[in-house]
Amino acid sequence: MNNTDTLEKIIRHQKNKDPAYPFREHLLMQLCIRTNKRMQDNISEFLGAYGINHSAYMVLTTLFAAENHCLSPSEISQKLQFTRTNITRITDFLEKAGYVKRTDSREDRRAKKISLTSEGMFFIQRLTLAQSMYLKEIWDYLTHDEQELFEVINKKLLAHFSDASS
Numbered sequence: 001m002n003n004t005d006t007l008e009k010i011i012r013h014q015k016n017k018d019p020a021y022p023f024r025e026h027l028l029m030q031l032c033i034r035t036n037k038r039m040q041d042n043i044s045e046f047l048g049a050y051g052i053n054h055s056a057y058m059v060l061t062t063l064f065a066a067e068n069h070c071l072s073p074s075e076i077s078q079k080l081q082f083t084r085t086n087i088t089r090i091t092d093f094l095e096k097a098g099y100v101k102r103t104d105s106r107e108d109r110r111a112k113k114i115s116l117t118s119e120g121m122f123f124i125q126r127l128t129l130a131q132s133m134y135l136k137e138i139w140d141y142l143t144h145d146e147q148e149l150f151e152v153i154n155k156k157l158l159a160h161f162s163d164a165s166s
Contacts, residue, residue: 008027040054058080059091060094061128063100064121064124071114
C-alpha cells in the first residue's frame with residue numbers, strides 16, 4: 001500500500017463516520033500539501049548541493065534580472081515579499097560567499113545598494129543552467145496538457161486564496 005492509499009484510507013474512515021464529510025476536498029488538500037512539501041525538499045536538496053538555499057537563490061535571480069544587477073535592500077524586500085531583516089541576513093551570507101557586494105547609493109549616501117559581483121554573475125548563470133535541466137527532468141513526467149492544466153488550477157487556487165485574504 002503506498003502513501004496515497006494510506007491517506008485515502010484514513011480520510012475514507014472519516015467519511016464513513018460522517019457521510020457529509022468532504023472526502024474529495026480533504027484528499028485534494030492533503031495531496032497539495034504533500035506535493036508541495038516534496039517539491040520544497042527536492043529544490044532544497046538541489047540548491048543545497050550548490051551551497052545555497054531557496055531564499056538566497058531568489059535574491060540572486062532578482063539581482064540578475066535587475067537593471068545593472070543592482071537593487072536596494074528595500075527593493076529586493078518588496079519584490080520578493082521578504083522582511084528587511086531576512087534580506088539583511090541573506091545579503092550577509094551572499095556577501096561572505098563573494099556573490100554580492102554592498103555599495104553606497106549615489107542618490108542617497110545614507111542608503112546602500114546590493115549588486116552582483118562577477119563571481120555572483122558566473123554562479124547564478126551556472127546554477128540557472130543546471131536548474132533548467134533539473135526542472136525539465138521533474139516536469140517531463142507530466143504531459144504538456146497536464147502541465148498546462150496544473151498551471152491553470154494552481155493560478156485559480158492562488159487567486160482564490162488572495163481574494164479570500166483581502
